[in-house]
Amino acid sequence: MxxxxxxxxxxxxxxxxxxxxxxxxxxxxxxxxxxxxxxxxxxxxxxxxxxxxxxxxxxxxxxxxxxxxxxxxxxxxxxxxxxxxxxxxxxxxxxxxxxxxxxxxxxxxGATMKGCQKAAKSLQTHNMHSHGSGDSVEPRSKPGKNGITGGTNSSAxxxxxxxxxxxxxxxxxxxxxERDFYFAKLRDIEIFCQMPELEDLPMAAAIKMILYAADAKESALTEAQEYIYQSQNRTDVEDENEE
The missing domain is CATH 1.10.418.10 (Calponin-like domain)
Structure with a gap:
């Protein structure tokens, strides 16, 4: 996959x-x-x-x-x-x-435990300095950087x-x-097979067997081919009887 x-x-x-x-x-x-x-x-x-x-x-x-x-x-x-x-x-x-x-x-x-602990530690450090004294300049700059990095990662x-x-x-x-395109083609075939001149023909019936097959896991082609074969045999037998 x-x-x-x-x-x-x-x-x-x-x-x-x-x-x-x-x-x-x-x-x-x-x-x-x-x-x-x-x-x-x-x-x-x-x-x-x-x-x-x-x-x-x-x-x-x-x-x-x-x-x-x-x-x-x-x-x-x-x-x-x-x-x-x-x-x-x-x-x-x-x-x-x-x-x-x-x-x-x-x-x-998910994220590794080590990564989570590091992120949590950075957040904790940021909060501690945010609530600390304003006299220290250096500690204030570091958590700010961590905060920006965290925001950037989140946005990314x-x-x-x-x-x-x-x-x-x-x-x-x-x-x-693509689905609509092929569905339209199948619909045209269905309408064609339903024409009065064709709907009683074995070929039209076989095509409709394929179109209306309910089980998607198995192909109806074999069943349709067997139907055509049996129909042809019946026709041959009828022709022989008429002779």
Whole structure:
């Protein structure tokens, strides 16, 4: 599975999108940002579905389809999720939300404990100097630098997520156009086969068997070919009887 496709299918990005929209609503310690197996991905989607239920978001997540990594399924879900988040926050990013800090609270695959401790230590140092005496110039400059770095990292993370969402949305648009194109072709074939002059012909019936096949896992081609073969045999037998 390609890297971007795997990231979209893991469910971790979706969890963080909801956490960004509803800060603190997602138990990030349960989110696995390094989920690569279907089992781990399913656990992430369970977390997301629980949050949906808690927030009364009426959306059933098709987990079994998403974890397969099919591009269209994942892109459609991400597009819906982006529209939902935009409807809540007006499309405006929460500048106070720190995705890196929230990932520190994530499960396997989130920020390392050492990195989290370093970030926490920097924040603690910043707060101590901010409330300290104004006579010392040197200590005040260092926490300021840390604060800027933290803000820059947060903004960069938000921009990266926004860019990824935009790219995925563009891919969805292209896939939807391609889907509509081929659907129109299939619809033309269906109408053609329903013409009074053709609808009773075995070939038209076989084509409709393929078009109306309900099980997407198995091809109806073999069944349609068998139908044509049997129809041809019946015709041959009838011709022989007439002779």
């Amino acid at each position: 390609p890297y971007k496709q795997w990231k979209a299918a893991s469910g971790a990005v979706q969890c963080q999108m909801i956490d960004m929209t509803y800060p603190g609503a997602v138990p990030m310690h349960k989110v696995n940002f390094d989920a690569k197996t279907e089992y781990d991905m399913i656990q992430n989607y369970k977390v997301l579905q629980d949050v949906f239920n808690k927030l009364k978001i009426e959306k059933h997540i098709e987990v079994n389809r998403l974890v397969k990594g099919r591009p269209l399924d994942n892109l459609e879900f991400l597009q819906w999720l982006k529209r939902y988040c935009d409807s809540v926050n007006g499309g405006i990013m929460n500048e106070n939300y720190n995705p890196v800090e929230r990932r520190c609270k994530g499960g396997k695959g 993370e938000i921009q990266a997520l926004s860019k990824e969402i935009t790219e995925l949305k563009m891919s969805v648009d292209l896939l939807e156009k």
